[in-house]
Amino acid sequence: MKYVSRSDWGAKYGRGPTNITPQRGGVAIHWEGPKMGTFPHSSCDDKVRGIERFHVQSNGWDGIAYTLLVCPHGYVFEGRGLGRRTAANGTNDSNQRYYAICALIGKGDAVPEALLDGMRDGVAYLRDHDAGNDVKPHSAFFSTECPGDRLRKWISGGTGGGDGGGGGGGGKAPAWPGVYLKHPPPTEHSSARTWQSRMRQRGWTISVDGVYGPQSKEVCIKFQREKGLDADGIVGPATWKATWTSPVT
Ligand SMILES: [Zn+2]
Ligand SMILES: [Zn+2]
Missing domain, CATH: 1.10.101.10 (PGBD-like superfamily/PGBD)
Structure with a gap:
């Protein structure tokens, strides 16, 4: 993994609280939102610092909201990092149970293979520590376009991202809970x-x-x-x- 630590990119603010249980969830995938266009890797540090500044100064958070950020060149930037609660997922429950990885792309941007490699590296890294196997788009928790159709499709396995993305078809089903889901009554x-x-x-x-x-x-x-x-x-x-x-x- 091409890892860029907080000190490498020059983090200035905090990492957030530690009360989380990611082993009961996994990883949520985000994008940055607005179109970012193409840019050289030499400007990625600056973009990450800009996101940190925005999250602290405009949103009033402790620090950058994401656990990790991945640039289109495939580098994995440490955000809040391991063991810290993200502020990005949109609900208390999802912030409690899911880490957050942000792809540094936005609406209309291409999804380079290097970026997907970095996303897979990031997911694997979190799973190697304490994250559960589930990978979800931000939109699974909260009404939002994030992380965009292409990454959503990648997560569901539609573009070959099944391994890093928690499986499209052909995955392993969790054990049947023993309850028949039916209606009526609900x-x-x-x-x-x-x-x-x-x-x-x-x-x-x-x-x-x-x-x-x-x-x-x-x-x-x-x-x-x-x-x-x-x-x-x-x-x-x-x-x-x-x-x-x-x-x-
Ligand atoms: Zn998001
Ligand atoms: Zn980069």
Whole structure:
């Protein structure tokens, strides 16, 4: 990994609090937002310092919000770093359970292979320490365009990013929780949230609220038809497994 530490890039502010449980989640992927265009690697330090300044002076945070930042040249910049709570994910729960990696690209920018290599390095580095295996786009937690369609697709495995991105199809399913998700009446259970969030990651429009109601059922039936499963609208062991292992189409 081409690592750039805080002292290498000249961090000036804090690293944030330590109360986190990333082993119960994983890594959230972000972009910088506005179009950044192309720039030489010699200007990357300056861009990271600019983001830090903005997060502290305009947002009032302790320091730069992200755990790591990856430039289009594939370098991995230490943001808050390991063991620190990010301020980037948009909700308390996701800041508690997910680290945050920001790609230094924005709307309309290309997604260079070097950047994806750096993103994979960053995810692997966090997993080697205390992050869980889950990788989600920022938009899975919060209504936002971030990290853009191309990175979202990469995360769901659509552009060959499956390894670093937590798997498109062909991944390993978590153990079936033993609860049939069905409606009516709605099923309220933590596994409903897990399933909904995975379905959203696969590209379905679905609320991730932990309640398996009419919308979840409708999505489930479409998914079951698409995958040749029994289209009963109930998430049992077979549908649960297919949610992780069948190819994203
Ligand atoms: Zn974001
Ligand atoms: Zn760079």
